[in-house]
Amino acid sequence: MRIGIAGAGLCGRLLAWQLARQGHSVTLFDRDSGAGEQSAGLIAAAMLAPYSESLRAGNKVFQLGCRALRQWQGLLSLLCHDSGVKVELRHSGSIAVAHRADALELDDMSRRLQALPAVDLQRPYWLSASELRAAEPELDNFERGLYLPGEGCLDNRALFAALGQAIDKAGGRWRRQQQVETVGAGFIRSGGASHRFDYVFDCRGFGAGTDLRELRGVRGELLWVRATEVKLSRPVRLMHPRYQIYIAPKPDHFYVVGATEIESESLAPITVRSALELQSALYTLHTGFAEAEIVQASSQCRPAFEDNLPRIYQAEGLMRVNGLYRHGYLLGPTLVARALALFENRAVDPGNGSLEEAIKVIPA
Template sequence: MDSVHPGATPTLPFDSAAILGAGLMGRLLAVTLAQAGCTIDLFEAGGPDAEGAAARVAAAMLAPLAESAIAPPSVVRMGHHALQRWPTLLAPLAAPVFFQREGTLVLWHRQDAAEAARLARLLAHTTEIVPELPAMQTLDAAGIAALEPSIGRRFAQGLLLPDEGQLDNRGLLAALLATLQASPRVRLHWHSPRAIADFEPGAAGQPERVIDCRGLGARPQWSAVRGVRGEVIRVHAPEVGLVRPTRLVHPRYPLYIAPKPDKVFVIGATEIESEDMSPASVRSTLELLSAAYAVHSGFAEARILEIATQCRPTLPDNLPAFRQPRPGVLQINGLYRHGFMIAPAMLDVAMELLATGHSQLASSFDLPSELATASP
């Protein structure tokens, strides 16, 4: 069967769909399907601000080579795909969204040189397996200072991962919301939790398709889904001049700092196999802030805007998946910590599956090219 060219508007074999969950995937699919001429009912257990979505508590880094430290080649290829697709997805939205591709800077202290060398070997191996990725560049103190003058010569060595990027996660969620609100094809249902059992796709008065993007909310129907806790701190730091996402190599808590508009920075590192949604601990908060201060002393005068925790929906292999529990129902889940990096790839495969029942793109990402009805 013909595939749907990424970015092209497909011809859909249905006119209406219900989408469950208004997080990142739910909003992206609702906008894309409405653009394709479909009438959408979007159901969300929470409100329009996505306060319960994992996407709200995220750094939204688009860093396939950097993430290859923990991610397999399939996810790396999804991330490379996303770097090309995000500008196309952002262009028609109702509001502009901060997006940059200034690369990722990787730094380390002298005592962590052995860990950095191990990471460099791993990244070099990734570029052999996924040759479309730009090769990393090694930097000395002068090279680091040229890229990030505000850091100066605090670090003797570093790596630049060219062309990697990031976007403003909350700006994107708001822009997707504004686009959906402006669409005559979309009906938004806030504080309206729904399950796939509430629908009979194709029956009289029912949507022709149901797409479940509820993340952890889908566990009653997808028992393998689990939560992996993450913690991030958002600060306002006028004295910090970092331009690009920066990662600090450390054997226990590899830190990331993502600069957002208006001198806001997202700082994170911790990942805990737990579905605990309680506030962050004093220890993890101190570790995050101390490590950030070690990168740039300007963080000492930063103002803490938020210390947030959230659980990311994750499957046993830490990989995303599609599932068809019954005809007319598509489930998408398991985006784990890579949501913004892999969402465009998952979106494009989903659109092919919905349009033709087959995805040629899926094989590039080690996803099944067709859906078989699965058991819970």
């Protein structure tokens, strides 16, 4: 089929790659250069943190998120085969810590995580000071840590590049720097012209608001820093009553420090307040970050619906796949698998039963 995809961010790329490798003729439209610089997916920390995210998002996202770890392993090895690019995936757990004055935050987190339903991941458990140092030697100013098995993060910059190459190799075409005005059944309107396809996917994330009135943007800000003196091998979360930060290690001494969450659709640069909060929390976690270089300060909007769960809107010749909110990496593979199954008229294994409920499919 001739397939048009509006939006070459996380969702659009995952779909385009899989559709192109099935032999469809795929054309991707994006307003950016094709590298993904205007997508939330490229600047994100790409944390895969079902336990941590369950604190805000609840059981459904937790159960779906636990699957993502397995799904990414399979997807990344296929992607490496197709693109020749190896994308780093860390999944040896994450650690939450708190300063002594905020110890109750960590106790509360532990209590709430113990109440989650059993899954095929080990339950979170406490690390004593010596166990914490054995796991992460540089976290030596904390008396204990909460270990969250299975959590991790992936190298999203490499992922975007790998998906781009795999799409090229599978014969996908790009329409770069193309602002899409509207997407409808069988067409994408861009630059005043209507481009016709047999089937169209709308994957514009927050940018799809013109066609999806119920979509909102939730602003997030974060920093990419490079710290050659810091050696953290896992994501670390610092619990604090007012703001919590996480640090996601990336290859070559890069760390992503994030993220604010503000009910605003502003895409303005990061504010002084947010930058100060992120940096001071970073420094109190590990003084080695004092000499870190701030390589990039980014802000973007997470695409979200009222219930903060993803949705698929479907009509003849059209599918809108959106609402990944703060869970693009955690829920993206499941959402894309669901979209592909609907496109092919296949039934999907509902897994632990939460899939059907968590991803609403709505007539467009």
